[in-house]
Amino acid sequence: MLIRNAVTAAGQPTELLLRDGKIAAVGQGLSGLLQPQEPVLDAAGKTVLPSFIDLHCHWRTPGFEYKEDLTTGSAAAAAGGYTFVNLMPNTKPVMSDPSMAWQIEQQVEQIGLCSANQTLSITRNFDGTDIDHLKTLPENVKFITEDGHGVQSAEVMAKAFAICHKKGVTVMSHAEDMDISPWDYRLAEDIETVRNLYLSQYYQTRLHMCHVSTRGAIEAIAQAKWNGTPVTCEVTPHHLWYTHDVCDYRVNPPIREADDVQALIDAIRSGVVDAIGTDHAPHSEEDKLKGAAGMVGLETAFGICYTKLCVQENIPLTLLSHLMSAGPAKILGLDSKGSLEPGCDADLVLVDLDTPYVVEKEKLHSKSKNCPFDGTTLYGRVCTTIKGGVVTYQA
Numbered sequence: 001m002l003i004r005n006a007v008t009a010a011g012q013p014t015e016l017l018l019r020d021g022k023i024a025a026v027g028q029g030l031s032g033l034l035q036p037q038e039p040v041l042d043a044a045g046k047t048v049l050p051s052f053i054d055l056h057c058h059w060r061t062p063g064f065e066y067k068e069d070l071t072t073g074s075a076a077a078a079a080g081g082y083t084f085v086n087l088m089p090n091t092k093p094v095m096s097d098p099s100m101a102w103q104i105e106q107q108v109e110q111i112g113l114c115s116a117n118q119t120l121s122i123t124r125n126f127d128g129t130d131i132d133h134l135k136t137l138p139e140n141v142k143f144i145t146e147d148g149h150g151v152q153s154a155e156v157m158a159k160a161f162a163i164c165h166k167k168g169v170t171v172m173s174h175a176e177d178m179d180i181s182p183w184d185y186r187l188a189e190d191i192e193t194v195r196n197l198y199l200s201q202y203y204q205t206r207l208h209m210c211h212v213s214t215r216g217a218i219e220a221i222a223q224a225k226w227n228g229t230p231v232t233c234e235v236t237p238h239h240l241w242y243t244h245d246v247c248d249y250r251v252n253p254p255i256r257e258a259d260d261v262q263a264l265i266d267a268i269r270s271g272v273v274d275a276i277g278t279d280h281a282p283h284s285e286e287d288k289l290k291g292a293a294g295m296v297g298l299e300t301a302f303g304i305c306y307t308k309l310c311v312q313e314n315i316p317l318t319l320l321s322h323l324m325s326a327g328p329a330k331i332l333g334l335d336s337k338g339s340l341e342p343g344c345d346a347d348l349v350l351v352d353l354d355t356p357y358v359v360e361k362e363k364l365h366s367k368s369k370n371c372p373f374d375g376t377t378l379y380g381r382v383c384t385t386i387k388g389g390v391v392t393y394q395a
């Protein structure tokens with residue numbers, strides 16, 4: 001396929017030739033290379049970016065398919081410009097078994113809209129103590145996390161870090177000291193962040209801090225990076241957009257204050273933040289009424305981040321694109337993804353940066369509609385998603 005009339009993130013006109021699932025050529029005047037049977041896609045001036053990669057995504061298979069299943073999750077990903085997601089293990093049963101994780105990845109691959117890495121829990125069934133399954137992890141498991149909780153025992157966490165160091169596994173951390181969070185969720189995040197940074201430094205085990213939301217946590221991460229701790233981090237679109245006086249939608253970590261948002265944006269500018277992670281957390285209306293935390297995020301992530309960071313805060317689109325594609329690709333070890341260089345996978349997205357649009361939750365592809373952005377006007381609409389040279393979404 002030849003894509004014509006596209007514009008790069010830096011604003012240069014470009015064409016892309018896609019062949020055999022890879023990017024064959026990028027630049028101007030590629031028409032001469034086109035074979036007769038190869039189709040042409042007119043991008044009509046839209047911006048082309050590497051498709052997005054979500055480090056932090058909750059689909060709900062197995063156990064909670066009434067909230068999201070692999071098919072609706074895949075459709076939501078494609079509609080949001082994503083072609084790869086890193087799935088969290090808070091399923092029922094909890095994802096502690098490598099063979100079950102492998103099956104999920106195969107099923108997602110068969111659906112064909114998106115690829116997935118399925119993470120495993122740190123403690124078996126989230127019981128907080130048993131980490132025996134980590135000792136026999138197969139080679140293909142590279143990420144463990146207790147997302148939704150933190151691991152409360154420092155001793156258990158230390159032992160997990162020691163095992164992960166030997167096996168080259170990255171610990172993903174939902175930082176929450178759950179003894180403290182009922183009365184001070186800020187202190188709960190800050191304390192557990194610092195503890196995990198010390199463990200990462202001590203064992204030289206790769207640590208990824210999920211959904212960082214406080215000034216204290218991001219500043220501790222910046223300091224740790226400076227000291228050579230092997231840590232990366234993500235921030236979510238909702239923690240960049242909202243302050244709790246404007247919207248106190250229930251989510252963990254909670255929506256914070258203006259000073260925290262400022263700290264996260266400063267950390268994006270200074271290169272401390274490695275990635276945007278959606279924390280896509282679908283819930284039914286009934287579960288939300290009962291207090292379930294989280295919001296769907298795959299389909300609004302780019303618009304929220306483009307509007308907040310690029311339109312309002314003047315951050316270059318090249319940096320946002322890095323945070324949504326190359327940054328997460330690097331953390332996940334996906335060498336052929338996150339880039340539009342020839343030879344990389346033909347995974348890309350066309351976005352319209354100029355026409356404002358209104359988020360309508362009823363039009364989301366996700367099975368759940370827990371979207372506080374309903375009715376919000378954004379810039380940066382995902383128009384076309386392409387995975388392996390095949391169109392997986394067309395607005």
Ligand code: DOR
Pocket residue numbers: 058090147148149174250251252253279281282293294295
């Ligand atoms: O708000 C949240 N929802 N935070 C989490 O850590 C888990 C997630 C979920 O699974 O619903």
Ligand code: ZN
Pocket residue numbers: 147148149174210211252253
């Ligand atoms: Zn979490």
